[in-house]
Amino acid sequence: MTMDYLLWVCSLIVPVVLAVEETLMDSRWATTELAWTTFPESGWEEVSGYDDSMSPIRTYQVCNVRQPNQNNWLRTDFIPRKGVLRVYVELKFSVRDCASIPNIPGSCKETFNLFYYESEGDTATDTSPLWRENPYVKVDTIAPDESFSLLETGRINTKVRSFGPLSKAGFYLAFQDLGACMSLISVRVFFKKCSTTIANFAVFPETATGAEATSLVIAPGACVTNAMEVSVPLKLYCNGDGEWMVPVGSCTCVAGFEPSADGTQCQACIPGTFKSKFGEGSCAPCPSNSRTSARGANICPCQNGFYRADSDPPDSGCTTIPSAPRNVISSVNETSLSLEWEEPKDTGGRSDLVYNVVCKKCLRDRSPCTRCDDNVDIAPRRLGLRQRKVVVRNLQAHTRYSFEVQAVNGVSGKNPTSPSYSTVNITTNQAAPSAVPTVHLMRSTSDTLSLSWLPPEKPNGVILDYEIKYQERGQAMSHTVTSQHSSSKVEGLRAATPYVVQVRARTVAGYGRYSNPMDFSTSLHSDPQKSVQDQLPLIIGSASAGLVVIVAMVVIAVVCLKKQRSGSELEYTEKLQQYISPGVKVYIDPFTYEDPNDAVHEFAKEIDISCVKIEEVIGAGEFGEVCRGRLKQAGRREMVVAIKTLKAGYTERQRRDFLAEASIMGQFDHPNVIRLEGVLTRSCPVLIITEFMENGALDSFLRLNDGRFTMTQLVGMLRGIAAGMKYLSDMNYVHRDLAARNILVNSNLVCKVSDFGLSRFLDDTSADPTYTSSLGGKIPIRWTAPEAIAFRKFTSASDVWSYGIVMWEVVSYGERPYWDMSNQDVMTAVEQDYRLPPPMDCPMVLHQLMLECWMKERNMRPKFSRIVSTLDKLLRNAASLKVVTSTYSGDLLRLGGTLPGHNRKSPESSQEIVRQQMSQTLPIRV
Template structure:
């Protein structure tokens, strides 16, 4: 064979040309040499082209859910000429202030795997809370190991959120008696935040249906009232603001048996105790006789003596929990579970006679000198909203948002302004806006919160129309639902849940905000709720809240369904330009918002569940969070979209197609929505009347050649708006 050709075997009939990216400069070659930066595996046949490692994966995005991260990416543009492409995930844990990163180690789990991934997504679990991570996604193929070149990867930086603590693993027994067992334990390896309390569950072995729970803020407890010579099983779990961790494994301890005391020495402690008790009782009686009317004159120095002599006066003198350990609460369960309060109960600050007391109880006072105001970012009802920095002694500097109270305020305005801080200060959850503190002892009066870089969710979505994957949108919705579950568990009803009242940070973490509104139903023409912050549009409000002022967590669930619609439609206005009265009428008649364009069927069904007329039929926020978690864990369940032809409510079938009353011609309609360039296209393809246009689907638009997503949305939304108006009799048939 001449140069440029080869014969792999003497039995070959003819010479073969060197395959792509290979060559030979010699005659009678049995194989060809690969070009520079191209390689051939030993198992590759000589007739196969030389190949190279793939380029880096593209457009990697992340979704953070507490201490798990879901990564998704697009395959590399250049596969190197091979089909055996797989992916490898490198994980690094970074210390932000030092700029130092280290390997994550074996505690991180990868689902389905870290090496040899064939699909373009992976989930990392068991990460640390409040930690910066860098994930490097590298594409590899059969010749990657042969290349000495630089690794080709795409990196993603994320910060994990707060999460429930890991299990308690080390429990030690202390003093054990015939009727009690003392225990101590170590804090979980990964507390993932500040441990608020521990929950200790124990029961007699083989009697699991009848158990006792003790709550303690310390890492030691004593279980009392136990049976002698009996084995008891103990399990412990910790709670942070993010909720309870899982229970520890079972630890078994046995009480001592009963022994009868026989020696005289054994009686000495009993005699000593008896004498002591006698002396105390004698002192109490003498003290009572000397103090005369101590109980009549209130809670003076002799109150404790009064309490002994007159137990009924204990409550009057403020001894509401005599002999009760403030650090420890005990609950008993028998043949069933009683729901324990996992979080504190919300306290309405308006129940305080002095609103200043509520502010100081729930909000930390900050020295004005610790705050640096940098720029004005907006205007609130009470004054300017600024961004700035907060530097507290001994702590690192934080970016913050600062609401200020304008000069010349009245006492009522000050009270209303600080009322939001009294509410916000009671909440501690990664999906609720965090209150840093207030400034009330100097002017201007300020409320200081964490800074959310991307601002309000509705504005952010409009600016980034179509820029996120479905998984990212579901991650945003999951965060909002988790925050609302927390509020619901605390007994707080938000009443004004809307995308404009959700803030979003640079990691796409959504946080519920706006807790400072008063809500009074007034007889205005649009039947809107008037608040100190303006009118709350009816379109976010549940029917029973409009009709009967019945605000509950169930009405918040209705509002959450509207927020879902806003998120999936990238900030569209619910019910478009319909008036509030028309919205009330349509909803009362059973009309519900149609599915947004390209909406997964599972998400739209959840929206419809939230919009059940019977509020008892709506899902709870806990169920919503669980459902969204399942969708995130199984992304393929989001691939089924709502059929474009069924996006319109079935109520349309009762009214027939659009008539000519909306627009006199197709051209007039397209010109009105600034899409006149497509008039000729519609006419040429048989859409010459508005009746015909009414049946257009998204697939039809694509077939016609309307390829720009923004134009597709504008046309479909216009058609949808006309159909909604038709339902409400706004367009003549």
């Protein structure tokens, strides 16, 4: 996740829009009699009355309190629902206090019942549906907040009730009186909806709320004119109160258009201005040396003679080519040349100025100059020079050359003319010859050495003669002789004596360099017929002996390197142990081993294939099948085990990763971490043997046993998981994929951390230890901390975030975190500080601990050691687990708001309860 994405998330602010209500029926609109259906005729009576603003309206009243066993029904006309799923009913009524009515029987009531009946059309009659609760659906029993006596009239009550989901074309409302003296002043039926809004340059249509109060209805959006999508899909959630929440996706103004002042539309850039990129930026004046007369321009074209390089951004100014380099100075030294120059007077307005040096060789017959051969050496290089000096070597003697020093910048290729350059012409001088190649011994006697050699590769003129220098090995005094040819005989030497010989050539320019020194020896006896061919057997024998020595040295070097590597690994382990307390193990990453077999054999026990018996396949893993089997080893009882197999046709990398998991597990020894029994690497297939967990993965186990455990049992499971993670954290180990699916449960409900496929070594030598993933693997979004998603920074603190999600999974009996929201919606909601609400019957102290695990600042999250201590205190003080949230809510909880299901009028009360219950267990952040 890039910083641009984080800025985009922070900009997703939806304007505050009050919920909109649309009325389906209002009895106050009636200008004539309502004529609603009543049963019996002696019950409800329609009369003229006044509303609370003293406007005349039609009302219904009933007051048969002196007659027992009243059952009076009043039914409205058919009300079309217009496709909405949930409706609201606002009732205004007054009720007389039974105590103010003298001499009445005990059957007097001060309440009435509200019902509804769905129908595909206006089909109700005086007798159908039957006047009873079934087929009518009861909404609620309505009681007044205030009743009145004869001396206190005008006390009007207002009540609002809702019901749904509705599925048919419309419905009737019915009111049942069981013996009250009351007046039904007005009835208004309406539904709530989120009004049309524009957010992030996207238009979201008017949307009715869902069937339930906690429903979230998705409204798709569309970009405004001249805007484009930057993230999809475009949608908002309309909640049950008719308010927009959790915006997803965003639009932005396209290039050439900028946001309007009210932020609701994209308007074109005026002439003389431009906007090169899509985004929220404003139009800007054209940069230097460019102009535009069009509206909505996304680039300003360059003026004549000015250009932009292909790599220049559209909002950069236009530039031009540089002028020629100034004051080129040449210095010739025989067949070498030094060139220096000054910067051009005009660099074209750019900072990417470089220089090219072009060498041309010119013949004497006035023909055009041609490019120099590749053997001409220009140092440091020919093209793309930053410095203003080069040295040219290997030129031919007495030859005329022309050198162009070109000034080039990023727009030189845009100009049709040739680059700006300065020219310098030089003629090389006579040069001494190059060195003589290797000297050969043709014949030796007791007092002579017959020598030969090849002429220099570059004589640079006519060779006048050669000088042969010789001296006894180890002696400082040397002698010289000359020769007109490429061979010579050196005489007057001592018998059986080694000599060092060198040869050099001379031209009119002087002597060249000596050849490399060569060792030759005179013979013991004078034998003028002895030649080089006579010495061939000795030469061949010496060469063979030398070859044997070389091979032996190579073998010794390889062995030393292997020993050195083993010593390095041992030294690495010893140094690593210096950072931890004595007696405490530290996790060692198996990927530091060159050969995975070295790691797995160091940390895992090799088991013989005869000890393992596979009984049945129980699942499939990443690398192959997972089986149940039995392990019988000498001196140990037979035990049931889980067996992971490496599928046939595996690659070497798959085998390495498969064995790496065993190398990781083999380092751990804790009752809440899955135990490795051993591996089989010398058989086919390759196997990993672990202890067998009878109840399998924790998430599926909880779903199969929904509601069957006490809260104390669930907290005990959570305590075991936290203890295992504390052990792993103390070993400097980051799990990176902690989730209920990766926790295994045995027959005693002991939970153990497993699945170490995403784990890596945590280096704690730094102040803020982190692991940076270099792989492009998938990240489990719903369980991963936001900093790990955005920057792939995994720490023990990110494991604590994942542990909070595991707590929610356990208390909700394996429900999917964030339900059916997409991963993108989850990331957006978490960035906006939305968090999961407490599951049904969740103790407040546990949800408070979840919220601490989900703190945005990772340094503020609790350590696993404190989580274990907290859960231990809760298990000792079981009363703290009895204070639970009142209801379950499917809405996300926004940090700093109230807990879903609690009284929104007094959030302090619920938080005070949490504070009191947790004062002995957790620090509270309110």
